[in-house]
Structure formats: structure tokens, C-alpha cells
Amino acid sequence: MTKKLIGLFFILFFGFSYADNFILFREINLLIHQKEYLKAFIFFSNYLLAVVAVIFLLLSKYTRFITLFVIFITIGIELGCRTLSGSGFGYLDASLILHQYSAAGEGVKTYGIQLVLPFLESFMFVAFIYFYTKKMHLKHYAFAGLVLSFITFTVSYLVLKSTKENVSYPVVFKEPSILLYAATNGLYVGKRKDVDISAKKPVFKHIIYIVDESIRGDKLGINGFDKNTTPFLDEVSKQKNFYNYGIASSGGICSCYSNSILLTGIQLNQLPDIKNLSRKNPIIFQYAKKAGFETSFFDMQNTRENPDNFLQPTDIKNYVDYGFFIVEDYKKVKRYQRDLIGLKKLKDYIDKNKNRFTFTYFVKQGCHFSYSDKYPKNREIFKPVLSDELFSQWDLNIRPQFLNSYYNCVNWSVDEFFKNLYKDFNNTDTLIIYTSDHAQNLMEYMNIKQTHCIEAPAPSVMANVPLFMISMNNKPIPFKKENVNKASHFNLFGSVLYFMGYDLKDINSLYGNTLFNNLSGQKRYFTSGDIFGRGPMYKNKFEIKKSQ
Numbered sequence: 056m057t058k059k060l061i062g063l064f065f066i067l068f069f070g071f072s073y074a075d076n077f078i079l080f081r082e083i084n085l086l087i088h089q090k091e092y093l094k095a096f097i098f099f100s101n102y103l104l105a106v107v108a109v110i111f112l113l114l115s116k117y118t119r120f121i122t123l124f125v126i127f128i129t130i131g132i133e134l135g136c137r138t139l140s141g142s143g144f145g146y147l148d149a150s151l152i153l154h155q156y157s158a159a160g161e162g163v164k165t166y167g168i169q170l171v172l173p174f175l176e177s178f179m180f181v182a183f184i185y186f187y188t189k190k191m192h193l194k195h196y197a198f199a200g201l202v203l204s205f206i207t208f209t210v211s212y213l214v215l216k217s218t219k220e221n222v223s224y225p226v227v228f229k230e231p232s233i234l235l236y237a238a239t240n241g242l243y244v245g246k247r248k249d250v251d252i253s254a255k256k257p258v259f260k261h262i263i264y265i266v267d268e269s270i271r272g273d274k275l276g277i278n279g280f281d282k283n284t285t286p287f288l289d290e291v292s293k294q295k296n297f298y299n300y301g302i303a304s305s306g307g308i309c310s311c312y313s314n315s316i317l318l319t320g321i322q323l324n325q326l327p328d329i330k331n332l333s334r335k336n337p338i339i340f341q342y343a344k345k346a347g348f349e350t351s352f353f354d355m356q357n358t359r360e361n362p363d364n365f366l367q368p369t370d371i372k373n374y375v376d377y378g379f380f381i382v383e384d385y386k387k388v389k390r391y392q393r394d395l396i397g398l399k400k401l402k403d404y405i406d407k408n409k410n411r412f413t414f415t416y417f418v419k420q421g422c423h424f425s426y427s428d429k430y431p432k433n434r435e436i437f438k439p440v441l442s443d444e445l446f447s448q449w450d451l452n453i454r455p456q457f458l459n460s461y462y463n464c465v466n467w468s469v470d471e472f473f474k475n476l477y478k479d480f481n482n483t484d485t486l487i488i489y490t491s492d493h494a495q496n497l498m499e500y501m502n503i504k505q506t507h508c509i510e511a512p513a514p515s516v517m518a519n520v521p522l523f524m525i526s527m528n529n530k531p532i533p534f535k536k537e538n539v540n541k542a543s544h545f546n547l548f549g550s551v552l553y554f555m556g557y558d559l560k561d562i563n564s565l566y567g568n569t570l571f572n573n574l575s576g577q578k579r580y581f582t583s584g585d586i587f588g589r590g591p592m593y594k595n596k597f598e599i600k601k602s603q
Contacts (some may be wrong), residue, residue, distance in 0.1 A: 059191060060110065066187065067106050068599040070180050071225040074133045075143060078223040083218025098214075105207040111200030113184065113222040114193040118200060122227075126498065127174075127181040134173030141502055144230050146590025147239035147309070147510040156231055168447045188209070199312035208232060210401030213327040216240075240589050243331035244367055250337045252565070254346035254556035259530065260484035261405055262348070262414045264339075266314060266466065268356070269507065272302035273523040274465055274597070282437070284462050285470045291477065296526040298534045303522035304515075304579040304597035305493045306544035309508040310356075312586050313492040313544060314364035314418065320548030320566045321540065323580055325339045334367060339551065340374035343414035346555040351377040351413065352402055355420040357392040358383045364418070377404060390428050393420040394472050402479040405530055414555070421491070426507050430467035437462040449504045458497060469521075480527050486554055487525040490547065494519040510584045512593045518581035520544075533571050540599060541574040543581075 072079055079102060086095035112122040129144075130161040136144045211224045224232070254321035272278055276285040277292045278301055292299055306316030315321070318434075340350045352375045357363045359380045362371055366575070371378055379400050381393050388396060397417065405413055419451040422429050425446040445453055447461075495506040500514050507517045522542055526532055532554075549566035553559060562569060568577065579597035586592055 059187075061111070063110055063184075063188060063191070064106060066184065067109055067225075068103075070130070070184075071106065073225075074130045074226050075223050075229075076137060078143075079207040080598065082223050098474050101207060101210050102224060104203055105211075105228050107201050108203035108207055109225065109227060111193065111196040111203065111518075113188050114191050115191065115197035115200065115449075116445070119188075120172075123181050123185060125227050126184070127177050129230045130180060131170070131174035131177035132230060134176055135170040135228045138169055138173050138465065139504045140511060142511045144226070145232065146233060146237055146585055147508070149230075149233045150585070150590075152247045153234070153237055168444075169449065204228070212236060228499045237589070242365065242587060243334045245335070247338060247341065247367075247370075248336055250341050250345045252557060252561040254342075254552075255558070256410055257346055257348070257556040258532070258554045259486040260412055261480075262343075262486050262488070262551065263401070263417060263433075263480075264317075264415065264551060265417045265419065265487065265489045266317060267419045267491040267494065267521075268310065268423045269491070270421060270465060270469060270494050270521060271461075271494040271497070271516070272519045273489070274462065274497075275469065275521055277523070278302055278521065282462055287470045287474045287477075288489070291473075291525075292523075296529045298526070298532060299525040300522040300524075300542045301540040302599055303490060303520050303542040303544065304581050305491070305518040305520045307582045307586060308493045308513050310423075310492045311364050312582065315586070316544055317492075317547060318364065318366070318416070321586075322567050323543075323545050323594070325583075326582060326586050326594070327592045328586055329588040331587070333586075336367065338366075338370055339385060339548065340370070340373060341396040342552055343555060344374060345556065346412075348412045348414040348555065349376050349408050350374060351379070351401075351404055351415045353379045353415060353417040355381050355397050355418055356423075357418075379404070389431075389466060390420055391430050394468060395475055398472065398475055400408075405480075405485075419468065421468050421517065422461065422495075424495075426460040426464040430465045434467050434471075436466055437464055449498065449501070451501065454498045461495070461497060476591070483527050484530070485527040486530075486532075487527065488547070488551065488554075489524070490522045490544070491520040493517060510591060513581070513583035513595050515581075515595070515598045517583075518595070518597055519599070522547075535571065535573065538570055538574045541577065541579075542570055543574075543577075543579050543597075546570050546572075546574065 058065060083099055086098065109122065111117040120354065133143045136148055166479050173210060186568060208231065211228045212235055215232055215236050274280050274284060276283055276289045277299055291297055305313050307313040309517045315333055318339050321328055321333040325332055343350045352371060354362060357380065359378060379395055379397065385396060401415060420429065425443050427443055439459060440463065441453060441454050441456035441460045493507050494517055496503055496514065496516050500518050503509060524532060546569055549569040550561040552562050553569060553571065559571065580594045581597050582592055583592060583595060584592040
């Protein structure tokens with residue numbers, strides 16, 4: 056019995072270490088290198104205590120099967136996250152599970168096949184443990200196991216909360232502690248500050264700020280891409296009223312983080328936003344209302360009750376005069392129909408308010424994975440395409456089909472959308488501002504089996520987004536050619552305020568450089584991870600590389 060117990064200890068120790076990519080030994084080595092011997096001893100002792108706790112729970116008939124189930128689920132999730140993003144289960148994953156159900160669900164649906172092997176490995180490990188311990192029993196040890204588990208879980212949670220890092224613990228304790236941390240460390244909810252600067256007469260009567268989904272700037276024909284993805288825009292971009300800033304860098308590589316940056320004007324030097332400034336400072340709709348605009352929010356992805364993008368529950372109620380949320384208002388429409396329906400509703404809304412100044416923030420459906428349901432079948436211009444079933448295989452052999460599906464989506468979501476927009480708003484006193492929330496890893500980085508939204512240092516392809524403006528009535532704007540391929544999401548908030556009528560000096564003092572400052576010497580960075588500092592956040596240097 057003693058030998059089998061020792062054997063079980065090493066089996067569990069190895070299994071948990073393998074699931075966590077043996078990070079434990081690197082962390083212990085780092086602490087020793089830093090001469091933090093006591094911390095190293097406590098950390099390692101707690102890890103061993105966790106393994107002992109699991110042994111006690113496994114060898115009691117009262118807790119065996121629930122323990123096996125928890126081991127199966129947590130190791131499967133840990134290995135699955137590592138397979139997709141290169142890093143294990145972290146705060147961002149917990150946040151998606153708790154707060155962004157639709158995104159998490161679509162991710163599981165899309166990448167499901169990639170999770171088969173991790174969960175199969177987990178099942179085989181659990182099955183081995185089951186047969187190994189089948190005839191082993193320790194009476195009256197369930198209570199001891201639960202006590203040790205509580206101690207280990209508490210230590211894991213406190214270490215996580217104090218370090219903000221996903222430190223190594225056996226996954227049966229680490230993952231629940233991360234979920235608890237995500238659930239109990241909420242963001243500021245309360246009144247926002249008032250706008251304390253004044254605006255003069257707005258430059259345009261109607262401002263439409265369009266934020267697309269998952270559009271790569273270097274995959275648009277107007278930015279020099281050799282595929283004919285944007286034939287309509289290629290033509291209209293030659294007109295003097297089209298101001299193309301080329302390839303910009305996004306603020307983040309997840310929709311919610313980038314939109315939060317665009318909506319609140321939080322700057323790179325203020326991140327991570329530990330003080331919750333982006334939830335306390337005025338939101339863009341407040342500036343619009345103070346400048347005399349009727350405000351509207353068009354969302355092609357979320358519901359009114361859960362607008363996401365780290366908006367406060369009261370932001371829509373207090374600062375938005377009209378909201379359109381297609382997910383709840385048009386439940387049965389195809390995903391590829393959402394943007395055009397939203398555009399029609401926007402035209403109706405502005406027609407009703409044609410004698411008023413209006414500001415609209417328009418979140419598109421765009422080209423979120425998988426791509427094939429984001430454009431109609433009769434618009435398969437680039438062939439062959441990739442089926443949904445093959446999307447998650449992440450294999451270079453199917454990359455041509457993968458890219459064709461994405462190019463079709465770009466052609467529909469961007470080019471067709473703007474063809475309809477021109478019909479509705481041409482020759483009106485309207486300014487169109489267009490960008491995307493983030494871009495896509497289109498199999499350039501095969502070690503990262505996700506298109507975007509990873510909690511790790513990220514490649515620039517995930518932040519490579521388009522940026523252009525269109526003056527629909529040919530009214531000139533102060534465009535600087537030297538800023539082409541130099542702009543960032545962090546330059547946009549203040550730029551929009553300028554068109555609302557606010558003074559550039561006030562804008563610069565509050566929100567830094569706009570598109571109307573010379574950006575030539577500005578180095579560009581984008582974030583990955585949690586911008587609120589509840590988990591790791593990385594500032595990644597942005598570089599434009601030749602499209603692959």
C-alpha cells in the first residue's frame with residue numbers, strides 16, 4: 056500500500072506538472088535565483104500539499120468520482136488553452152466564460168476539434184488513475200482531503216490576487232481560484248465624470264463611427280493588397296473626399312478591450328487601467344451630447360442588457376438617445392445580413408433626425424471566426440473555400456481555402472457594406488470614420504492556434520487594422536499624408552472630438568496626439584491580456600510586415 060501511495064503521488068505530480076507545462080520548476084528556479092528561499096519553500100510545499108489533498112480525496116469512496124471528474128475537466132481545459140493560445144488557462148479565459156458567453160460559445164464551436172486531443176489526453180490520465188486506485192481505500196480521509204483542499208485553494212487564490220499572475224498550482228485548484236478571482240474582482244460601477252471642456256460648432260452634422268470586426272488592414276485592396284477584395288472602395292478611394300490612413304494599430308486584440316479604448320479614450324500610458332479611469336472618465340457619448348448631438352449606438356453583436364465592451368450598465372441608459380441591438384430585435388436573420396440591416400436602420404434613424412446633429416457608434420458583425428457564415432454563398436468570389444468543419448484544424452494544407460473564406464468575408468463585410476452606405480449617405484453632410492476592433496492571425500503563426508484574443512505577447516498581425524474617413528459632401532478635413540501607416544487607435548478618440556467641435560489644444564491636453572498632429576516619430580504599441588490589470592497585460596511593439 057505504501058509503495059502504491061508513493062507511486063500515486065508521483066503520477067499526480069507528473070500529471071499536474073505536465074498539464075501546466077512544468078512551469079512549477081521554472082518558478083521555483085526563479086525564486087531561488089532571486090534568493091527568495093522562504094517563498095520558494097512555501098510555494099513548493101503548498102504545491103505538494105495540494106497533491107496530497109487530491110490523494111486523500113481520490114482514496115475516499117465519498118469523494119473519488121467527483122475528484123476524478125474535476126481532474127478530467129480542469130486538465131482538459133488547461134491543455135486545450137495551451138493548444139489554442141500557447142499559454143494555459145488564465146484570467147482572460149475566465150472572463151470570457153463568466154462575462155462573454157456568446158464569444159466563449161462560438162470559440163468552443165469553432166475550435167472544438169482542436170480540443171478533442173487535450174480532453175482525450177485528460178481522459179486517458181483519469182482512466183489510468185481510476186484503475187490504479189480502484190482497490191486502494193483510505194477510510195475517514197475525505198474530511199482531511201477537504202481541509203487540505205481548502206487550505207491549498209485559499210493560498211492559490213491569495214497568491215493569484217497579490218501577484219496578478221497565473222502562477223503554477225495543480226489545475227484542480229488553480230482554475231477554480233482564477234474563476235473566483237475573475238468573479239470577485241469586478242470593475243468600477245458608478246457615475247462617470249462630467250465633460251469639463253466646451254465645444255464650438257461641429258464640423259459635420261452627422262458623424263458615423265464604424266468599428267468593424269476582425270478586419271486585417273493589409274488585406275484590403277485600398278492598402279495595396281494584390282487580391283481584389285475591395286473593388287468598390289478601390290474606385291471611390293481615388294476621390295478627394297476619401298482620406299485613407301492606411302494600416303493602423305489597434306488598441307487591443309480582443310473586441311471588448313479595443314472598443315473600450317475607442318469609446319473612452321484611455322491612453323497607452325494609462326494602461327493597465329488599475330484606477331478604472333476608462334469607467335470613470337467621460338465616455339464618447341457624453342462629449343457628443345454636450346456638443347449638441349443626438350447620440351445612437353448600433354450593435355450587431357450583443358444585446359441591450361449585455362452590450363459588452365466594458366460599458367457600464369448605465370452608459371446606454373444615461374448617454375445614448377437611441378440604441379439598436381440586432382441580436383434581440385432580429386433574432387432569426389443570418390449573420391451576414393446583420394450589418395446591412397443595421398445600415399438600413401441607421402439610414403431611417405438619421406432621416407428622422409435630419410434637422411439635428413447626430414453621432415453614431417456602429418459595431419459591425421464583420422468577419423469574426425468562423426468566416427463562412429459571414430457572407431452569402433452566392434458571394435464566393437475566391438475559391439475554393441473552407442467549410443466550418445475544417446476551420447479549426449489549423450493546418451497549412453488548408454490555408455489557401457482558409458484565406459479564400461476570409462477574403463470573401465472581407466469583400467462582403469467591407470466592400471459590399473460601403474457600396475450600400477454610399478447609396479444611403481452620398482452627398483449628405485456626413486463624416487464616416489472607419490476602423491476595425493482588431494485583426495487576425497491568418498495562420499502566419501502556427502504555434503498560436505487562435506486568430507486573436509490571446510493572453511500572451513502577441514504578433515502584430517493581430518493588431519493590423521484599416522483606418523479611413525469619408526467626407527460624404529466633399530467637405531475637407533485636415534488630413535496629413537505623413538500620418539499614413541502611422542496611426543493608432545489611441546489617436547482616434549481625440550480626433551472624433553475635433554469633428555464634434557472641441558478645441559485641439561484641450562483635446563491634446565486630455566487625450567494626447569490626434570490624427571491632426573504629426574505622428575511620424577510616434578512608436579506604435581498595442582495591448583494583449585487584460586487592460587485593467589486583473590491579469591497579465593503586455594504592451595507589444597507594432598510593426599507592419601509584408602503580407603503573407
